[in-house]
Amino acid sequence: MIKEPAMNFEKKILCIGAGYVGGPTMAMIAFKCPQYKVTVVDINCERIAQWNSDDLPVYEPDLSEIVGACRNRNLFFDTDIEKGIKESEIIFVSVHTPTKAFGEGAGMASDLQYWEKTARDILRYSESDKIIIEKSTLPVKTAQAMEYILSSSNNAIHFEVLSNPEFLAEGNAIKDLENPDRILIGSHDTPRGIKAKDVLIDIYSNWVSADRIITSSIWSSELSKLVSNAFLAQRISSINSISALCEKTGADIKEVSYVVGKDSRIGSKFLEVSIGFGGSCFKKDILNLVYLCRHYGLYETADYWEGVLRINDYQKDRFVKNILNVMFNTLANKKICLFGFAFKANTGDVRESPAIYVAQRLLDEKAKLVITDPKALENAKREFLGINGDIEFIENPYDAASGCDAIAVITEWNIYKELDYDRIFKSMTKPAFIFDGRNILDHQKLFNIGFNIYSVGKQALSIFEKSR
Numbered sequence: 199m200i201k202e203p204a205m206n207f208e209k210k211i212l213c214i215g216a217g218y219v220g221g222p223t224m225a226m227i228a229f230k231c232p233q234y235k236v237t238v239v240d241i242n243c244e245r246i247a248q249w250n251s252d253d254l255p256v257y258e259p260d261l262s263e264i265v266g267a268c269r270n271r272n273l274f275f276d277t278d279i280e281k282g283i284k285e286s287e288i289i290f291v292s293v294h295t296p297t298k299a300f301g302e303g304a305g306m307a308s309d310l311q312y313w314e315k316t317a318r319d320i321l322r323y324s325e326s327d328k329i330i331i332e333k334s335t336l337p338v339k340t341a342q343a344m345e346y347i348l349s350s351s352n353n354a355i356h357f358e359v360l361s362n363p364e365f366l367a368e369g370n371a372i373k374d375l376e377n378p379d380r381i382l383i384g385s386h387d388t389p390r391g392i393k394a395k396d397v398l399i400d401i402y403s404n405w406v407s408a409d410r411i412i413t414s415s416i417w418s419s420e421l422s423k424l425v426s427n428a429f430l431a432q433r434i435s436s437i438n439s440i441s442a443l444c445e446k447t448g449a450d451i452k453e454v455s456y457v458v459g460k461d462s463r464i465g466s467k468f469l470e471v472s473i474g475f476g477g478s479c480f481k482k483d484i485l486n487l488v489y490l491c492r493h494y495g496l497y498e499t500a501d502y503w504e505g506v507l508r509i510n511d512y513q514k515d516r517f518v519k520n521i522l523n524v525m526f527n528t529l530a531n532k533k534i535c536l537f538g539f540a541f542k543a544n545t546g547d548v549r550e551s552p553a554i555y556v557a558q559r560l561l562d563e564k565a566k567l568v569i570t571d572p573k574a575l576e577n578a579k580r581e582f583l584g585i586n587g588d589i590e591f592i593e594n595p596y597d598a599a600s601g602c603d604a605i606a607v608i609t610e611w612n613i614y615k616e617l618d619y620d621r622i623f624k625s626m627t628k629p630a631f632i633f634d635g636r637n638i639l640d641h642q643k644l645f646n647i648g649f650n651i652y653s654v655g656k657q658a659l660s661i662f663e664k665s666r
């Protein structure tokens with residue numbers, strides 16, 4: 199039991215849900231606002247124990263320093279949800295909102311059971327008025343459902359619901375939180391709604407300038423979050439779709455992407471070709487958007503956004519089919535090393551990582567897999583619990599690649615750019631192949647070493663292609 203310092207804090211803030219969003223966002227508030235007491239609670243005791251240890255449950259550059267600076271000073275991680283609700287006047291809800299896996303809307307709609315349980319906990323334990331802040335990403339109009347639940351008791355307590363979606367990207371969370379492009383606060387246009395909104399503006403104003411704090415209606419706020427993710431994913435699918443055309447025509451996707459991005463109206467970000475986007479949110483949020491559109495009878499809009507997901511699946515499928523095709527149409531007993539398993543660099547998160555799909559398809563072809571990743575190996579192991587297949591997990595990339603027929607670059611970790619590929623080539627079975635799913639390696643140099651190089655949206659550099 200951690201003894202809390204006897205301080206008079208200006209505000210008491212609670213966050214329900216100590217995950218990738220709840221932990222870092224609350225750590226940033228505590229770091230920037232020592233005058234507030236910030237408590238993060240979770241039903242998962244193991245997760246809370248990790249937040250209270252030196253081995254945090256989430257890997258993010260600079261996160262451990264921020265947590266270390268304020269933990270047990272004004273930042274607390276706890277399992278006592280009842281106490282947290284009773285003592286706090288401001289409650290962020292940051293529980294997960296995965297795609298529903300059962301019943302009506304299965305595979306499309308958001309599963310709101312975790313969200314609803316927190317609403318019921320708040321109602322059950324509250325003894326005074328509260329501001330409830332939606333931090334999770336939710337379908338538009340969820341605040342209304344929250345309000346219905348919170349007003350279902352005949353106690354005199356008032357709950358004012360705000361929407362404050364989070365825009366941080368994993369691997370960059372601390373920078374995004376410290377210097378956000380925008381903070382979005384949706385509120386009701388009522389005296390109580392405006393008062394609650396001002397309280398939240400006050401909190402962010404401790405470190406975010408006023409021009410970056412945007413206010414809107416709750417419904418616009420909820421929808422803007424879904425649409426922001428859909429637009430980001432759409433850019434990736436756009437460039438990935440063109441990579442297929444580049445491979446057919448001899449154009450180079452890096453050059454095309456550079457030229458397109460130089461138009462200041464388009465901008466250069468999020469035009470990096472890949473084997474498809476991963477992560478816990480893009481797919482689920484687009485599915486949710488598509489589901490909402492169909493619910494309202496907007497079939498053309500739904501189909502348009504669903505296309506972003508179709509291209510993402512196509513891109514992953516193309517990558518695997520190319521490996522099979524290039525390696526003489528059989529992968530049985532061939533050893534393939536996956537460089538990276540995280541869904542992007544600088545995170546240990548593997549949720550919806552394209553690596554999962556690629557690995558499963560390679561196993562289906564009876565390939566032997568060696569998986570390496572600097573931060574995601576433990577999460578990768580968990581993905582394969584109970585799955586049959588010849589898989590090894592090796593942290594050192596040199597040991598991982600040794601004896602393999604091919605390397606597939608899945609995650610754009612910087613370390614893969616800096617390896618001694620002469621040494622790796624010597625240790626591999628010949629002919630040795632590299633499939634660079636992120637176009638991060640020096641292809642000409644690797645070809646000169648002796649590798650056969652296949653990338654995304656570029657011509658292959660391979661002795662087999664020349665003889666075709």
Ligand code: NAD
Nearest residue numbers: 215216217218219240241242293294295312315334335364
């Ligand atoms: P997560 O799964 O990492 O964390 C959610 C946590 O909530 C878990 O630890 C879970 O045990 C806890 N929880 C669930 N029900 C609870 C309950 N009733 N009481 C207490 N704790 C409970 O999820 P996450 O990645 O942090 O995402 C949370 C939300 O934020 C999602 O809606 C997501 O779409 C959104 N979001 C995520 C990111 C991201 O980068 N991961 C970025 C922006 C927005």
Ligand code: UGA
Nearest residue numbers: 364365366367368434468469470472475476477479541542
């Ligand atoms: C994304 C958004 O960027 C955040 O703003 C948002 O808050 C978050 O989703 C969320 O709601 O969860 P995140 O998924 O953490 O953040 O990471 P991104 O940097 O967006 O990358 C997502 C995927 O797209 C990764 O697999 C990445 O490798 C891929 N990607 C990204 C590309 O393939 N090409 C690019 O140009 C950029």
